[in-house]
Amino acid sequence: MDLLRHIPLTLRTPSGSDTPGGIRDQISAGPVEALDIYRWQAIHEPHTFITAQLVSRILGEARRAVSLGVDGIKERLLVEHLPDLSITAVDIDRPYMDGCAVSLAHPRLEWGAFDVTTGDYGQFTGADTALLLQMDYQFDDATLAGIFASLAGAGVPRVVVLSPSLRGPMPLLEVGAMVKRHLRQRRRPEASYIRTRPRFAAIARPYALYSVEWYSLPFHRIALADVRLGLASTTPLKH
Ligand SMILES: C[S@@+](CC[C@H](N)C(=O)[O-])C[C@H]1O[C@@H](n2cnc3c(N)ncnc32)[C@H](O)[C@@H]1O
Secondary structure, three states: OHHHHHOOOOOOOOOOOOOOOOHHHHHHHOOOOHHHHHHHHHHHOOHHHHHHHHHHHHHOOOOEEEEEOOOOHHHHHHHHHOOOOEEEEEEOOHHHHHHHHHHOOOOOEEEEEOOOOOOOHHHHEOEOEEEEEOOHHHOOHHHHHHHHHHHHHOOOOEEEEEEOOEEOOOHHHHHHHHHHHHHHOOOOOOOOOOEEHHHHHHHHOOEEEEEEEEEEOOOOEEEEEEEEEEEEOOOOOOO
16 A cells, blocks of 8 residues: 555645645735635635634644644634634745734734754744644655654644545545546646555554544545654553
């Protein structure tokens, strides 16, 4: 099944927020009204609202989160929905972070430039949760393991991974849909890493993989994994 991770997969629709002229470019270029951002998102990428709600349900007692690789709208929805939650949102795309700080400003949101592969995770000590939302497919196994280890080293006890690339128990059944999506979306040629649940569990193995659940969205399935970085993999947990 490891062959699956070599199948390229692109995830956004052609009108997605990372398409030139999409909402992301508009936010980077200057102030955009939050209502206009929500309106654009509802029309072009409505699944954002569903995934934000799924993440909010799993966050539970989280108070201080760091979001590694930023959507902007999801982080803003999360703090609006969870009144005790603060989020430090970081991304390699500095103009987008500067734009989010203006157009998606909120008293419990901070925005900053950060490279998750090389940055100093010490600044996140004190966070109780890391969010890795629709990010994992960009990184090979060693890089993903390095991100987990850096978070654990900074004392962040938990990472929530939202992934469209984590395959369920019968991944072969999903190959057709993946190939079709790829053919339709060749405009974004970068490779994606698709993983089976055992492969993901192997990357998370030093820690306790508390849960993995799959949800069906209109255009694809998405997994929500909860990795407890503060606990060893031998700790009996949910499963
Ligand atoms: C598909 S988006 C996912 C963002 C968001 N978490 C979400 O749920 O939609 C991927 C993001 O990863 C960011 N990114 C890519 N490589 C990165 C890196 N090495 N460090 C930090 N951010 C990175 C991109 O700038 C982009 O914002």
